[in-house]
Amino acid sequence: MGNGTLITASVEAALGPAARRGLRVLAHHRHLHRPDHPDDEARVWLGNHELGGVGQLLAQQRGVPREALNPVTGHTVARLLTALHGGPELRTAVPGPQGLPGGYPARVTRRRVELDLPYGLTLSDAVACNERLTFAEGVRIDPDGDVHFSPSLREGLRPHLPQLCEGFSGAGTARAAARMWHAAQALRRREDPADAVYARGSADGVGTPRGGVTSARPQGTLDAHSRSHAHSCAHSRAHSHPHRLRLDLQFE
Numbered sequence: 001m002g003n004g005t006l007i008t009a010s011v012e013a014a015l016g017p018a019a020r021r022g023l024r025v026l027a028h029h030r031h032l033h034r035p036d037h038p039d040d041e042a043r044v045w046l047g048n049h050e051l052g053g054v055g056q057l058l059a060q061q062r063g064v065p066r067e068a069l070n071p072v073t074g075h076t077v078a079r080l081l082t083a084l085h086g087g088p089e090l091r092t093a094v095p096g097p098q099g100l101p102g103g104y105p106a107r108v109t110r111r112r113v114e115l116d117l118p119y120g121l122t123l124s125d126a127v128a129c130n131e132r133l134t135f136a137e138g139v140r141i142d143p144d145g146d147v148h149f150s151p152s153l154r155e156g157l158r159p160h161l162p163q164l165c166e167g168f169s170g171a172g173t174a175r176a177a178a179r180m181w182h183a184a185q186a187l188r189r190r191e192d193p194a195d196a197v198y199a200r201g202s203a204d205g206v207g208t209p210r211g212g213v214t215s216a217r218p219q220g221t222l223d224a225h226s227r228s229h230a231h232s233c234a235h236s237r238a239h240s241h242p243h244r245l246r247l248d249l250q251f252e
Contacts, residue, residue, distance in 0.1 A: 003029045004093030004103025005076040006069060009056070010061035011044055022047040024105035024118045025093045026126055028133040034062060040133060044106075048119040083108040091116060101141065102130025145170025160187065 007027040012020055024045040031042040034055060035070070042058065044051045049059075061069070083090035090108040097106050097113050104126055107116045130144045134141070138153030148167045149157065150151060159164040167174045 003032060004082060004095060005026065005241065006073050007031055007042055007058065007061070007103075008093045008105075009072060009076045011057050014057040015046075019046055023091055024116055025103075026105060026121070026129060027093050027103045028130055030105075030133045030137060031058070032066075036060075040136070043121075043129075045118040045121075048121070049120070049122075080108055084113075086110045086112060100127055100130070101134060102127075104130075145173075145175065147173075147176075 004025065004027040008023065008025040011025055012023055022045075024047075026044075027042040028042070035041055038055070041054050044054050044057065066185075078091055079087075080092060080094070082088075092106065092107045092108065093101050094108070094113055097104055097115055105116045105118070107114045117122070117123065131141075135158065138150035140148045146167065146169050149165065154165045161179060164176055164179060176229070179245045208230060
């Protein structure tokens, strides 16, 4: 829960509350920033009518520092959990429904999450869009669930994650995610000790964050570039294969 849900909330804020019932958004982690090519922009529908000018709808959200968006993400997650536990039906974008890669429009009701694709958008087209955007970030997930990195990303990760820079198997997702988490924290401590968030918990027996929220301060360095791609890979991988990472959310 996060990227697509946040993007949907941002579009909803731009369009106004009247858009809430019929809003459908196909979005990916990459859409937190303006894509390099307009054809790779997030897609938005009201009912079955696709809207143009999506970049303008998302301009305000993209202009806000990432750490300032954490409360918004928390609010969107609370709305989703409320709907799952019997609250009002929610239409939003969710990550990995039915184990699919990326984010998809969905209807969330009591204990149910159902795909809510607009008329004219096939599931295969939606999956292909998410896979293309993941590949653009230097990550490829093969049919067996194994993760492969592009040459440039491998070299960017090598100084920080030498055990993972050549990729990892589907069965090793939880351990890979834990290593990525610790590497990201080490990089944050090096850039700014106040920017590191420590959390406790486990993912299949390996220490990872529980309910942890990290601020993603935009940086132009190789370290930040590697960190962002590693996080994206763990997120995509966790939602696209049966060996999915389990996260325990704890509200304290």
